[in-house]
Amino acid sequence: MANDYIVKDINLAAYGRKELDIAETEMPGLMALRDEYGESKPLKGARIVGSLHMTIQTAVLIETLVALGADVRWASCNIFSTQDHAAAVIAEAGVPVFAIKGQSLEEHWDYLDKSFMFDEGPNLILDDGGDATLYILLGARAEAGEDIISVPTSEEETVIKAQIKKRMEASPGWFTKMRDQIKGVSEETTTGVHRLYELKKQGQLPFPAINVNDSVTKSKFDNKYGCKESLVDGIRRATDTMMAGKVAVVMGYGDVGKGSAASLAGAGARVKVTEVDPICALQAAMDGFEVVLLEDVVGTADIFITTTGNKDVIRIEHMREMKDMAIVGNIGHFDNEIQVAALKNHKWTNIKEQVDMIEMPNGNRLILLSEGRLLNLGNATGHPSFVMSASFTNQVLAQIELWTKGDEYKNDVYILPKHLDEKVARLHLDRIGVKLTKMDPEQASYIGVNPDGPFKPEHYRY
Numbered sequence: 001m002a003n004d005y006i007v008k009d010i011n012l013a014a015y016g017r018k019e020l021d022i023a024e025t026e027m028p029g030l031m032a033l034r035d036e037y038g039e040s041k042p043l044k045g046a047r048i049v050g051s052l053h054m055t056i057q058t059a060v061l062i063e064t065l066v067a068l069g070a071d072v073r074w075a076s077c078n079i080f081s082t083q084d085h086a087a088a089v090i091a092e093a094g095v096p097v098f099a100i101k102g103q104s105l106e107e108h109w110d111y112l113d114k115s116f117m118f119d120e121g122p123n124l125i126l127d128d129g130g131d132a133t134l135y136i137l138l139g140a141r142a143e144a145g146e147d148i149i150s151v152p153t154s155e156e157e158t159v160i161k162a163q164i165k166k167r168m169e170a171s172p173g174w175f176t177k178m179r180d181q182i183k184g185v186s187e188e189t190t191t192g193v194h195r196l197y198e199l200k201k202q203g204q205l206p207f208p209a210i211n212v213n214d215s216v217t218k219s220k221f222d223n224k225y226g227c228k229e230s231l232v233d234g235i236r237r238a239t240d241t242m243m244a245g246k247v248a249v250v251m252g253y254g255d256v257g258k259g260s261a262a263s264l265a266g267a268g269a270r271v272k273v274t275e276v277d278p279i280c281a282l283q284a285a286m287d288g289f290e291v292v293l294l295e296d297v298v299g300t301a302d303i304f305i306t307t308t309g310n311k312d313v314i315r316i317e318h319m320r321e322m323k324d325m326a327i328v329g330n331i332g333h334f335d336n337e338i339q340v341a342a343l344k345n346h347k348w349t350n351i352k353e354q355v356d357m358i359e360m361p362n363g364n365r366l367i368l369l370s371e372g373r374l375l376n377l378g379n380a381t382g383h384p385s386f387v388m389s390a391s392f393t394n395q396v397l398a399q400i401e402l403w404t405k406g407d408e409y410k411n412d413v414y415i416l417p418k419h420l421d422e423k424v425a426r427l428h429l430d431r432i433g434v435k436l437t438k439m440d441p442e443q444a445s446y447i448g449v450n451p452d453g454p455f456k457p458e459h460y461r462y
């Protein structure tokens with residue numbers, strides 16, 4: 001079908017291709033998979049619906065999936081994270097893509113619906129945050145007569161419910177059919193993985209799932225080193241504020257929090273951390289960060305960043321205490337980490353795209369980034385190509401596993417085996433000049449591993 005895409009401007013494709021060509025030189029893992037599997041095309045017959053930030057790096061992922069034989073349709077997983085030139089180059093390459101930076105919530109869920117519209121529907125999902133999986137499963141439950149989202153508790157739930165109703169009227173039974181033909185889902189991020197384990201616990205996971213996030217070469221790199229690079233990039237592009245000398249509070253000290261604290265410390269900010277987990281709190285303290293209660297610093301700190309994957313971490317009562325021109329942002333997957341909805345009746349002044357100044361009752365003004373959505377992609381371009389190459393190499397390996405060995409997988413959540421994790425790491429060493437030491441058999445035997453790996457037991461924590 002001609003023009004089966006919705007992008008901001010197809011004329012941005014030439015610019016997108018130039019940046020995509022450069023990105024490929026920084027994504028050795030994906031390039032290596034194209035060399036290894038480009039001829040055998042193990043994804044032939046796969047119809048992959050992707051719901052993941054439509055960036056230049058994702059464009060390289062998409063073209064890798066296509067090179068390995070897959071048919072692909074794509075939507076972004078966030079209304080602010082699309083890079084319009086990346087969407088344009090993918091559309092020009094003939095992949096149906098539905099993504100515009102700044103799209104509305106209604107457009108977001110409509111575009112996600114469109115990304116499912118293969119003639120025979122998809123048979124694999126590549127998800128980031130779980131919206132694509134949620135759409136199919138909620139829709140199938142509605143078709144079974146369940147009163148899903150009976151009382152929407154957010155604007156987005158209202159939008160999702162309306163979109164499901166529209167599709168049910170247009171295509172009776174479609175959700176159930178799609179659910180039953182999906183061979184599996186590979187999930188990119190922590191929050192999406194939490195949703196999968198919850199579905200499994202409730203006995204509502206109808207197909208195999210691969211937890212890509214917990215490949216070591218994903219979460220201990222993208223979540224940590226990726227955020228270390230892209231957090232301050234977002235804050236700087238959004239506010240041009242001097243971070244050196246300022247007090248920044250990072251809520252959460254998991255993989256993203258560790259990278260975020262390091263990012264701000266690297267910019268010279270005096271970083272304080274909040275945590276609920278005593279182990280992560282102890283890590284933060286021993287990494288040299290003061291671990292505090294938000295309530296004790298909310299009136300004096302300059303920058304507040306949530307990284308928790310939790311909700312209501314910064315609440316309206318906290319924001320009422322913040323000083324004039326405090327900067328508030330989130331780098332977690334969803335926008336519910338900050339109670340943005342509670343600010344809706346305040347005076348908002350839009351400064352520029354994804355930067356708003358909000359007046360509080362006491363006259364103080366807050367600078368809110370990306371309306372509380374993940375700011376490294378809303379206010380900047382997300383993580384650099386090299387670290388996304390590791391994440392996306394895991395994604396491609398997961399899709400190959402689900403497509404070629406699907407019968408070996410049950411309706412459960414899996415993590416890729418360690419030898420594949422180590423393979424992903426190996427594929428990224430040459431690009432940065434790493435020379436790996438080779439053990440002799442006696443050494444390998446002494447520590448009880450095979451000289452060619454795996455080098456760590458399953459219980460090892462990196």
Ligand SMILES: NC(=O)c1ccc[n+]([C@@H]2O[C@H](COP(=O)([O-])OP(=O)(O)OC[C@H]3O[C@@H](n4cnc5c(N)ncnc54)[C@H](O)[C@@H]3O)[C@@H](O)[C@H]2O)c1
Pocket residue numbers: 189190191192219222223226227251252253254255256257274275276277280307308309310313331332333334374375376377382383
């Ligand atoms: N923006 C990005 O590029 C990007 C990249 C990777 C992951 N993510 C998202 O970031 C979020 C965090 O991911 P992660 O891998 O670091 O998860 P994680 O579970 O490793 O870390 C989250 C930490 O937050 C802590 N926490 C939870 N509730 C808290 C609260 N109320 N106050 C203080 N701390 C609290 C937890 O104890 C945990 O240590 C997820 O939503 C994930 O999907 C975003």
Ligand SMILES: Nc1ncnc2c1ncn2CC[C@H](O)C(=O)O
Pocket residue numbers: 052053054055056057058128188189190222226333377381382383384388391
């Ligand atoms: N450059 C990026 N392209 C696509 N997704 C990106 C990029 N930077 C961060 N992300 C978010 C995905 C990340 O793996 C996550 O877990 O959320």
